[in-house]
Amino acid sequence: MTESIIQKRNGCEPEYGNWIPVKLVGILLSLTIVAFIIFILTMLYSESNLLKALTTLLFLVITFFFGYMTYVRRAFSFKHGGLMGKVHQYVLDCLAWDGKGKLLDVGCGSGALTIRCAKAFTEAECTGIDYWGALWDYDQKMCVRNAEIKGVSDRCSFRKGDASRLEFGDETFDAVVSNFVYHEVRNNPNKEALIRETLRVLKKGGAFALHDLFSNKHIYKDFNGIVERLKADGISKIYFVANTEKTIPLPQLMRMPGMLTGLGILYGKK
Numbered sequence: 001m002t003e004s005i006i007q008k009r010n011g012c013e014p015e016y017g018n019w020i021p022v023k024l025v026g027i028l029l030s031l032t033i034v035a036f037i038i039f040i041l042t043m044l045y046s047e048s049n050l051l052k053a054l055t056t057l058l059f060l061v062i063t064f065f066f067g068y069m070t071y072v073r074r075a076f077s078f079k080h081g082g083l084m085g086k087v088h089q090y091v092l093d094c095l096a097w098d099g100k101g102k103l104l105d106v107g108c109g110s111g112a113l114t115i116r117c118a119k120a121f122t123e124a125e126c127t128g129i130d131y132w133g134a135l136w137d138y139d140q141k142m143c144v145r146n147a148e149i150k151g152v153s154d155r156c157s158f159r160k161g162d163a164s165r166l167e168f169g170d171e172t173f174d175a176v177v178s179n180f181v182y183h184e185v186r187n188n189p190n191k192e193a194l195i196r197e198t199l200r201v202l203k204k205g206g207a208f209a210l211h212d213l214f215s216n217k218h219i220y221k222d223f224n225g226i227v228e229r230l231k232a233d234g235i236s237k238i239y240f241v242a243n244t245e246k247t248i249p250l251p252q253l254m255r256m257p258g259m260l261t262g263l264g265i266l267y268g269k270k
């Protein structure tokens with residue numbers, strides 16, 4: 001019997017949340033309802049054609065946005081479209097590691113990537129850190145519970161932490177991963193410093209796979225420059241794949257501006 005059938009029978013499936021937080025969908029739903037009420041009232045009571053046209057447009061735009069976000073959320077979801085899992089697997093596939101020693105997942109969210117790593121590297125000790133801000137549907141308890149459900153709680157630990165100042169000494173870990181975190185870090189606009197902070201806690205010769213919006217010029221400006229500076233500072237093997245939305249690949253509808261475009265992965269050995 002497969003693991004997923006056992007989990008379903010026991011009524012305990014992991015809850016990995018979603019990159020589109022439920023709060024955002026709730027806000028969009030409320031706005032859609034308000035726009036609908038305004039639209040109906042305008043149609044019933046207004047005599048201005050301009051006002052009618054404007055409220056119709058407003059209603060259509062908000063409804064479209066709500067519909068699109070609902071679609072994206074479903075496509076991302078582990079239970080439906082599975083794109084979150086697909087992206088995590090891509091990050092894991094880029095990690096050239098023998099699985100011996102300790103791994104860190106920076107900004108682990110619901111623990112999905114940390115747990116995937118623990119399942120793939122059966123001897124590894126995996127740590128996930130996250131600041132678990134109010135915006136997201138994630139927390140530490142959720143990570144711990146997910147690790148228990150997936151049978152890796154003895155090798156997984158999760159703690160609150162800040163990606164811009166990791167509470168670990170230099171060269172603590174044998175491998176580091178991170179997915180879609182650095183662009184979300186609000187307390188440090190210097191994205192290169194965030195990458196360097198992650199690499200600081202990695203042992204010399206340790207493996208890394210870091211995935212974010214590295215090809216987005218608004219966020220990272222000249223990412224190739226960052227790669228060159230890291231090389232010059234002695235990172236022994238470093239590879240950068242730009243626009244990973246095309247290599248993974250992700251569906252065209254996901255590659256709208258503001259969604260999954262301008263992705264990139266940085267991987268190699270320190």
Ligand SMILES: C[S@@+](CC[C@H](N)C(=O)[O-])C[C@H]1O[C@@H](n2cnc3c(N)ncnc32)[C@H](O)[C@@H]1O
Pocket residue numbers: 019106107108109110112113129130131132133136138161162163164178179180181184185186187
């Ligand atoms: C898009 S989610 C990605 C979560 C997870 N890495 C994944 O792939 O499912 C972004 C995550 O970054 C975390 N985050 C944002 N700023 C952070 C910070 N300063 N330190 C640690 N985590 C942070 C958020 O709490 C959230 O869990």
